[in-house]
Amino acid sequence: MKSAVEPLKARRIYLLLRDRIVTGELPPGARLPGEPALATEHAVSRVTVRRALDLLEKEGLVQRKPGSGTFVHDTRAVRPIVADLSNVLSHLIDMGRSTDVRLLSFGYVVPSEAIAASLGLQPGERVQRSVRVRLIDGEPFSYLTTHVPEWIGLTYSEAELAARPLLELIERSGVETDRATQAINATLAGPDAAAALDLEIGSPLLTLTRIVYEPSGRGVEHLHAQYRPDRYSFHMDLVRTGNDGERRWSPALGRPRSSDKSKTDKIKTEKSKSGEKPTRAARVIKQRS
Amino acid sequence: MKSAVEPLKARRIYLLLRDRIVTGELPPGARLPGEPALATEHAVSRVTVRRALDLLEKEGLVQRKPGSGTFVHDTRAVRPIVADLSNVLSHLIDMGRSTDVRLLSFGYVVPSEAIAASLGLQPGERVQRSVRVRLIDGEPFSYLTTHVPEWIGLTYSEAELAARPLLELIERSGVETDRATQAINATLAGPDAAAALDLEIGSPLLTLTRIVYEPSGRGVEHLHAQYRPDRYSFHMDLVRTGNDGERRWSPALGRPRSSDKSKTDKIKTEKSKSGEKPTRAARVIKQRS
DNA sequence: CAAACCTGTATTATGGATCATACAGGTTCC
DNA sequence: GGAACCTGTATGATCCATAATACAGGTTTG
DSSP states (O other): OOOOOOOOHHHHHHHHHHHHHHTTSSOTTOEEOOHHHHHHHTTSOHHHHHHHHHHHHHTTSEEEETTTEEEEOTTOOOOOEEEOTTOOOHHHHHTTOOEEEEEEEEEEEOOOHHHHHHHTOOTTOOEEEEEEEEEETTEEEEEEEEEEEHHHHTTSOHHHHHHSOHHHHHHHTTOOOOEEEEEEEEEEOOHHHHHHTTOOTTOEEEEEEEEEEOTTSOEEEEEEEEEOTTTEEEEEEEEEOOOTTOOOEEEOOSSOOOOTTOGGGOOOOOOOOTTSSOOOSSOEEEOOO | OOOOOOOOHHHHHHHHHHHHHHTTSSOTTOEEOOHHHHHHHTTSOHHHHHHHHHHHHHTTSEEEETTTEEEEOSSOSSOOEEEOTTOOOHHHHHTTOOEEEEEEEEEEEOOOHHHHHHHTOOTTOOEEEEEEEEEETTEEEEEEEEEEEHHHHTTSOHHHHHHSOHHHHHHHTTOOOOEEEEEEEEEEOOHHHHHHTTOOTTOEEEEEEEEEEOTTSOEEEEEEEEEOTTTEEEEEEEEEOOOTTOOOEEEOOSSOSSSTTOOSOOOOOOOTTTTSSOOOSSOEEEOOO
16 A cells, blocks of 8 residues: 655645744744754754745745744735625725736636536536636736626627626626625645646635526526635624524624724735836736726 | 755646646546546656546545546535534534534633734733534534633633533623624645644645624634535625625525525434444533534 | 854765556457 | 557656755854
């Protein structure tokens, strides 16, 4: 019996340290354990620890000072974008931040059985499939794959999809949308999503799968979204609704009441180093929401 | 110049194929390229391809048929548990499935800065920290870390925490809880969570961070939950609420309309096949909700 | 200054991942 | 039946990640 394939130890340690940094367990400026300590702690050699630290340093997450130690880079305070339940980036628009959309793929295909079933299609019926990447201030944070029944997709062009929200185009075609279901989950980044989101393969991603229905019950849009957890997360306020013995929470509708001065609300608006990172030519169309 | 640490080739191919499957590019039932084809396509040896397929097979994503090919498994064996937004496993109770709780750790510590801030504590103030694992039908699916201010934690014992929901104990101490905030995100499994959830380090996890407040605004509970994405996911129904031009969704309150026969909370007390799966000695206390 | 840390660098040894190749046996299709 | 696929299995060679160890040089602290 061969032992199961297991990730490189260096990569494992890199991921663990990276997680402790981005989750705030190791706050900016903190000095992390010395290389010998990390080596014994994880039962690996010091060489392996160094390779993990090499990756963190290359990524700009830590800074090494010979003779002194390795420290969490402080200027890396990019707090994740916060979206409410309806997946609306209300804060962003208020703050004048720009979101761009890059259309990576566009075409008509025969969908997988699962997607066909969720949209209520006949076997063999085709759908329009598109892959888009959404960026905020030039940084990618979501990787969207959408499937729309062909008869709806044909009512708009590729250029229109790149420029306007998909749901708007669907409704423009005369379709009414009144309800949807969605599921939130987690997965690992595949090669395509990793490349689009500027991540390494195997990074964790937050996923959202949403199916939009028209009143008759037919599905009109299947959305599969993958988010960088360090740049995007779902947030909601809850209120107690259960009676007496029942302990239950329900989402508080309306605008989230930004909790007093909880530090999660501090969103840096300016990021002055604009223009340094020219986006690839390609198709980049500015789009609201 | 040392070459950068790069993931095992087998793992990379595993992730690549996995991505093509979950995104629907390779629909259930489809036969994926032969091992020699995959080997040349990715410029690796056939042995390496086989190791990638081994992982997919062990995960239940593909099925191999000697002489015929490797096929995407049609029926996802285990369907994840579905929880609604309030994190209530309503379905489970309906179905008479049992959830157990295992208390892994219990003690009083000085919390990290982030947790102290979220609970509104003074520097140096101590909290009660507990780590629990929740199981369904004997299989672990969530890893919970809770922090509670010391003055509340002292009102109940370790045994009580293992037997009763934490929120109930908090309220029993005289504290009122009326609102909470929570964030959903994704991360990678660390050593502790991986061991508790029977996963490999580096597996993706769905996380929920919830802070419960009393009316005065002080935090009374900090909950950090990590879920196995293959056994747990958040699900919600949405309805259109935006006016005219605004495309907006709001969570539909009330019971999810997924299963028509959603009876009111029938709580099955018995678990007929008891005694068959003897949980490890340790402390395992049955607990409702 | 000196002791005790730290990172940076180099060495050799070893085991595991990978490669290239070959063959056995089942399935598909003509 | 037979050709052309496929997966399953075995082999030995090679390469690379890792381990173990040692030493150099900077930083911190008393």
